[in-house]
Amino acid sequence: MATKPKKQLIYEAAARLFQEKGYSAASMRDLAERVNLKASSLYSHIRKKEEILQKICFDNARRFLQGLAAIEQKTADPLERLEALIHLHIDIALDDPTSITVFNDEWRHLEEPYLGDFVKLRRDYEQRFRQIIQTGMDQGVFRKVDPNTALFTMLTALRWIHYWNPTQIPGNLHTEITSLLLRGMVE
Amino acid sequence: MATKPKKQLIYEAAARLFQEKGYSAASMRDLAERVNLKASSLYSHIRKKEEILQKICFDNARRFLQGLAAIEQKTADPLERLEALIHLHIDIALDDPTSITVFNDEWRHLEEPYLGDFVKLRRDYEQRFRQIIQTGMDQGVFRKVDPNTALFTMLTALRWIHYWNPTQIPGNLHTEITSLLLRGMVE
DNA sequence: GTCTATAACTTGATAGAC
DNA sequence: GTCTATCAAGTTATAGAC
Incomplete structure (x- = not known):
């Protein structure tokens, strides 16, 4: 059973977050929390x-x-x-x-x-x-x-x-x- | 010819701004600029x-x-x-x-x-x-x-x-x- | 009513230790 | 890769002079 790469988990959580709050109101700290990371760690997977x-x-x-x-x-x-x-x-x-x-x-x-x-x-x-x-x-x-x-x-x-x-x-x-x-x- | 009260001008400009950028991405400074005020002056007309x-x-x-x-x-x-x-x-x-x-x-x-x-x-x-x-x-x-x-x-x-x-x-x-x-x- | 100044906080993003 | 610490900039909103 293949585990999803973390990058994909981030994208999926982000889509849900943007859906719920809208892109502007969704913060990187919100997103990080949903994938059990600190906000700064997100930037190891995405550029912005x-x-x-x-x-x-x-x-x-x-x-x-x-x-x-x-x-x-x-x-x-x-x-x-x-x-x-x-x-x-x-x-x-x-x-x-x-x-x-x-x-x-x-x-x-x-x-x-x-x-x-x-x-x-x-x-x-x-x-x-x-x-x-x-x-x-x-x-x-x-x-x-x-x-x-x-x-x-x-x-x-x-x-x-x-x-x-x-x-x-x-x-x-x-x-x-x-x-x-x-x-x-x-x- | 009756002039519109400033409060109404603010509401109308805000509606256009919210339409263009979305509520979250629209800032009070943006709004103030559109009605030729400083952001703080808006609060003489609205509460928040x-x-x-x-x-x-x-x-x-x-x-x-x-x-x-x-x-x-x-x-x-x-x-x-x-x-x-x-x-x-x-x-x-x-x-x-x-x-x-x-x-x-x-x-x-x-x-x-x-x-x-x-x-x-x-x-x-x-x-x-x-x-x-x-x-x-x-x-x-x-x-x-x-x-x-x-x-x-x-x-x-x-x-x-x-x-x-x-x-x-x-x-x-x-x-x-x-x-x-x-x-x-x-x- | 409008301004300047500022408080109090959140934002996206980076630096560098581990 | 993840963390702590931090930055620079932006946010809403208030205080007080004029």
Whole structure:
């Protein structure tokens, strides 16, 4: 049984701490206490606090972008693509809710040039997502609404799953959310 | 022409500052600079930093709860109530996006007992929102999905409007979002 | 009401012994 | 790698002169 390297324990504890208190309010002394170290000892494993935030943000950005690329490769059908995207967001949120919360809520505390790089990645993701919506509208598969409104409504509609208490997640979550977003609330 | 009292200028500048940097990363010196004061002079107008956050959070909580109460009084029909709720969220978000961002993202930095009070207000709001959904399902007006999934999907789907650049908001925003949430993406 | 000065404390990060 | 000791800078907030 392989033990986790201390560096990884620090990253995981940091993600939980940033989730609970927010990046700015989380201190290195808080973090050290959670991994049974003194604050100064953390610096044998990491170079600085923001380095941890960088890893969380860019690892998750990569996950979303790789997932999107896989979907674009698999099918060209806008409806299939949209369904797969919804599933991608749900899967990532369920797989590592803590990390996703930090990625979603704390990225703006990145320092330059990382902040700029991160925003670029996000813009790229949104642009390709919007393109799928637009294509679906052009093909008459999706109802014609403002593409940005549709994009942000769906993107944010998928941004609460990581808050869910894992023990009470309904089994058919994928089906229900997909159904809500694709066919709406009304019977 | 009535000039705004300095206290109000401070609250407005604080809301913008909290929105931009987050509550924890925003310092009283930052805030003072924005209203052309020294940090210590702020304390002639407010008692402490957190007092500003309290006002922002509870003023907005009150707005949502009063809006909900008005809707409950106006109609008993679940579909009409849901449509009105969607409009309420959009109206509030468009009316004061800065304040709403802070309300949404920074409330957890409230100190006790305000934090507990705030969470109670939010639970109450969610409970009454969920009840509307449940009644609609019982009456066969809404599709039967997990009520919590429907509740949080809609609540968060309405949580991006305050980020929108006011100059590019489409005129038929209410119609489009309502249509997306009630009837979904698919033609 | 606004200022200067400062108290009292927390922050991220480093130096150097072990 | 972990510790103690420490630093420089930043934090909220107060005291008291004007």
